[in-house]
Amino acid sequence: MDILCIQATKSTPYVCFDPTSGTFTIKGExxxxxxxxxxxxxxxxxxxxxxxxxPKTLVFDIELLYFNSSSxxxxxxxxSLLERHLGCSDINVNWRYHADNExxxxxxxxxxxxxxxxxxxxxELEQTGSNG
Amino acid sequence: MLTDLYELYKQMLNEKIIFCFSGPVSQHVVEGxxxxxxxxMEIDDNDINTIQRVFSIFVEQMQNLMNYSAERVSQExxxxxxxxxxxxxxxxxxxxxxxxxxxxxxxKLSVIRAQVDELRTLNADELKTLYRRRRKExxxxxxxxxxxxxxxxxRKASQPIEIDYTTVDETISFLSVTVYI
Numbered sequence: 285m286d287i288l289c290i291q292a293t294k295s296t297p298y299v300c301f302d303p304t305s306g307t308f309t310i311k312g313e314x315x316x317x318x319x320x321x322x323x324x325x326x327x328x329x330x331x332x333x334x335x336x337x338x339p340k341t342l343v344f345d346i347e348l349l350y351f352n353s354s355s356x357x358x359x360x361x362x363x364s365l366l367e368r369h370l371g372c373s374d375i376n377v378n379w380r381y382h383a384d385n386e387x388x389x390x391x392x393x394x395x396x397x398x399x400x401x402x403x404x405x406x407x408e409l410e411q412t413g414s415n416g
Numbered sequence: 417m418l419t420d421l422y423e424l425y426k427q428m429l430n431e432k433i434i435f436c437f438s439g440p441v442s443q444h445v446v447e448g449x450x451x452x453x454x455x456x457m458e459i460d461d462n463d464i465n466t467i468q469r470v471f472s473i474f475v476e477q478m479q480n481l482m483n484y485s486a487e488r489v490s491q492e493x494x495x496x497x498x499x500x501x502x503x504x505x506x507x508x509x510x511x512x513x514x515x516x517x518x519x520x521x522x523x524k525l526s527v528i529r530a531q532v533d534e535l536r537t538l539n540a541d542e543l544k545t546l547y548r549r550r551r552k553e554x555x556x557x558x559x560x561x562x563x564x565x566x567x568x569x570x571r572k573a574s575q576p577i578e579i580d581y582t583t584v585d586e587t588i589s590f591l592s593v594t595v596y597i
Binding site: 294320 | 443446447451464465468469471472475476479482544548551552555564565567568
């Protein structure tokens with residue numbers, strides 16, 4: 285499988301799925317006009333990749349400062365998709381949030397509850413510094 | 417024509433309106449105004465969680481307007497078919513609010529009224545349960561988003577969502593939605 289890389293825009297996150305290293309990154313803000321359209325290539329890639337099964341643990345690092353309600357639905361679909369493929373590979377999700385961002389933490393907690401079989405870690409990041 | 421801009425300026429200052437826009441809304445408008453709004457609230461030293469809530473409600477309101485406004489304009493460069501409407505962000509009685517107004521078809525209006533009436537009766541836990549249940553379901557027919565926009569706003573709001581409307585003619589009304597943060 286080729287690497288999947290989507291550059292960030294003002295309203296969509298950076299996405300990089302690297303099958304070689306087993307790291308899967310989604311980072312930024314997510315409020316596209318059409319969330320279903322934005323997530324379509326991401327789901328298509330995962331639908332092809334996940335059934336292959338992988339010897340090493342797949343690590344999803346997700347750091348979203350903000351996402352809108354339709355993206356929230358797409359994210360839940362993503363976690364459900366990962367849950368369905370736990371038989372093929374070990375999968376870890378790191379939900380990365382800044383300590384001062386209450387909403388991001390609450391959203392992470394709700395996803396964790398709604399994807400109960402997934403190893404879903406809430407990872408608190410340092411306070412946002414001047415160097416980002 | 418609006419002859420006295422100073423009057424408008426004073427009125428906006430008195431009513432603590434920090435942003436006002438009227439016209440076609442594209443995704444670029446949402447991104448640009450959203451960033452400006454955040455910056456302005458940061459300069460005014462607002463708490464990050466307040467800024468996030470205002471921004472979130474702003475985005476949901478704008479995306480509703482883009483999807484449901486009955487008044488539209490074609491604009492290829494901005495991505496086709498844009499909804500027209502207006503919105504105001506202001507501060508009243510210790511709370512920020514985001515108001516959004518646009519023309520809407522009467523059948524769509526009754527769907528929104530029924531939904532908001534239901535949401536107004538729910539407490540925070542009930543809203544959370546409804547949100548999570550609805551999120552697992554397929555998107556409702558005719559919804560371009562996830563059908564979650566109003567629930568999301570109700571969860572982030574400090575008071576029940578207010579709607580009012582004026583009948584324009586037998587098919588169209590002007591809907592205004594006010595959310596206090």
